[in-house]
Amino acid sequence: MPTLYLLKTFSDSTFSLDVLIGEDDMTEHVDVVVAGGGPVGLMLAVELRLAGVAVTVLERRTDIDPTIKAGSLNSPTIQALYRRGMLPELEAARDENMRQFAAFAAQRSGGGGPAIPRFAGHFGGVMLDRDTIDQDDPVLVEQAHLGTLGLVSQQQFESMLERRARDLGVDVRRGVTLTGFHDTGDGVTVDTDSGTVTAGWLVGCDGGRSLVRKQAGFDFPGTAPEITAYQAMATLRGTEALEVGWHVTDTGVYAYGPHPGRILVAEFDGAPRDRTEPVTPAELQAAVRRVTGVDVGVDAITSATRFTDNARQATEYRKGRVLLAGDAAHVHSPFGGQGLNLGVGDAVNLGWKLAATVRGWAPDGLLDTYTAERHPVGEWVLDWTRAQIAIMRPDPHARAIRAVVADLASRGDGATYLATRISGVWQRYDLPGEHPLVGRSAPDLAFADGSRLADHLHDGRALLVDLRDDAGLRRSADGYADRLTVLTATADDTDLRALLVRPDGYVAWAATDAADTGPDKYLGLWLGAPVGD
Structure with missing residues (x-):
């Protein structure tokens, strides 16, 4: 029997989407296909859809990845969400996390352990005391009214972005895997395990092992890894002797808290031999004991991941009709939670420029400013994470440098410098114009009518x-x-x-x-x- 097809057109005031549906095939055309439905891909989709662009997000996972990852958002990310009206959702997530932090502090105090310190981040495990930082620093004062909204997990962040994307009409497809693509010069044909989609543009937000990056042939130079690390949420026993926060030992680095059962350990013995197999309780327990010197028991694992400090960056973020954002464009160690925030910055910078190109009003060269503006920020983050690895090494030279950094971090100027860098408030673009505000994040002016x-x-x-x-x-x-x-x-x-x-x-x-x-x-x-x- 011949295959039957039905052509349907979906439209609203800003775009139309043609869908050709058959019994055993599906071909569609959209403005942009985003490969990867994590926070970066979803943020990009939200930005595109706000500008009236038809966008389809392809995500191979059927549910949000529960693996423990980033636990905080930096100032540029918070600003981006604030400017899109997502402040109430951030506040709700923050409040829930603060309740969990308080429960952990109460548990530790009841068991004779110390309360969670008032810290404002860390550099290579050197924790910054919030009371040491100059809160009157002009750069920090500018963001003070946003408070502690950065205390949001990656899963919470991804959930709120997916809700926003779907509310805006983004076509988010979970359980669909991109298998290949072809840049035709005036568009991209995208093959998936569920059919073919043709699009004007393809953006790879598909992670550090990006198929989009590899197939498109982007150069991806960088430095080799030297650590094997684990981050997990687990059922632990014998933790009374574990100190909360970051600590160096003779064999590596560990961090415990701020949630019950959250543990991170890193050893400087080369890259993981296998990053694909699930982390077992026995494997995690052995690593924790080697690094901490404490006979901690691991009874069960809620989520766990291995990671390393491979640091690489694509030399350009665009090839023809294919672009990269997030970990597809740059990878590095996750210390300091820079990766998620760096990727969101990519998405916010790219979104409006790609939308302008799709809609036909972009000035010449606008899309090229994406690489020009974001590549230097990514390069800085890679060096920032490399520097942290350098002071974590368990050798005498690295420990001597670490002592100097710790001393600087204990002083007002040093702590303030590190805090401004960790928070991302220093970021600016090299844009044409004479005024000192040009290229900076806009000041959140308070207007007479009560709005900002x-x-x-x-x-x-x-x-x-x-x-x-x-x-x-x-x-x-x-x-x-x-x-x-x-x-x-x-x-x-x-x-x-x-x-x-x-x-x-x-x-x-x-x-x-x-x-x-x-x-x-x-x-x-x-x-x-x-x-x-």
Whole structure:
């Protein structure tokens, strides 16, 4: 019997999706296929969908990966979610985690162990005391109103992103594996174990062993691994002698807490021999005992993973119609939780630029600025994690350097420097423009009507803020109504007259006095030609 087909068209005010369904095959066309439905892929999908792009996310896992991973979000990630209206969800996740932290502290105190210290992160296991950091540092003050919202697990983060993506109409397909693709020059044919999808673009967010990166032929140079490490949630006994927090020993490094049963150990004996087989209780128990010197028992494992410090970065993030983001573009050790946050930064930077390209208003070279802006940040993170590995090594030279770093971290200036780097508040892009705010994350101005700047970025559009009721300034935005919001407002505690904020929340232009050059040049640079030109 011949195969029967039905052509259906789904549409709304922003896009249409053609689906050809057969009895044993399915071919579709969408604007963008995202390979990988982890936090990076989902964040990218949210950004694309806000701009009206038809996007399909392919994820081989049927459920969110329960393996223990990142446990905190840095300032750029929190800002990105805040600007998209996700603050209540962050607060709920934070509150739940704080309850768990309090329970762990009570358990340790009742057993004679120490309470959890007030720390603000760590560098190579050297913990930073929050009370030592200069909270009046201008860079930190700028983010102070966001508080401790970074205490969110990767699973919580992924859950909220998936809910948001589905609410926006993103086509998230779990249990579907990408098997190959072909860049045709004007699009990409994507093969999966459930059929074929054709798309204008393919973005690989498929992790450190990315099939997209490998098949597209991206160069991926870097440094070889030297550690075998385990991170797990397990049922442990005999933990009374384990100290909470990070500690170095004669054989490696371990961290215990801040949840009951959470343990990390690292040994400097080369890369894991096998990263695919499940971690057994016996294997984890042996590693914990070797590193800690404590006869801890491991009765059961809730989740566990092996990892290493392989550090590599793609030399470019785009080849033709194929792009990379997250671990597909860069891998490194997870110490300090930089990887998840680095990948989210990639997604937020890429999303609006790819959407502008799909929708046809992107100025020449806009998509190339993705690599130009994000590659240096990724390069810094790789070196930051390499430096942490260097002071963790159990040799006399490394321990001598570690003592110097620990001494610096115990002092106000040193602790503040490390805190600003760990938090990510230092990040900026090298953008054209004279004002010191250009290239920085936009200040979260508090307006007289009670709103803040972030409240006006929920829709993912660029924002031109007029703080002096300047009709001439507003006229410069004529022709950009489809991609730019113009806000006339007043704000205290700022000498700014006007501000142009890109969709990703970074400042493209700013003015403080009437003699400043207007935004016309920068509107064209980032938002292309106005409608009618």
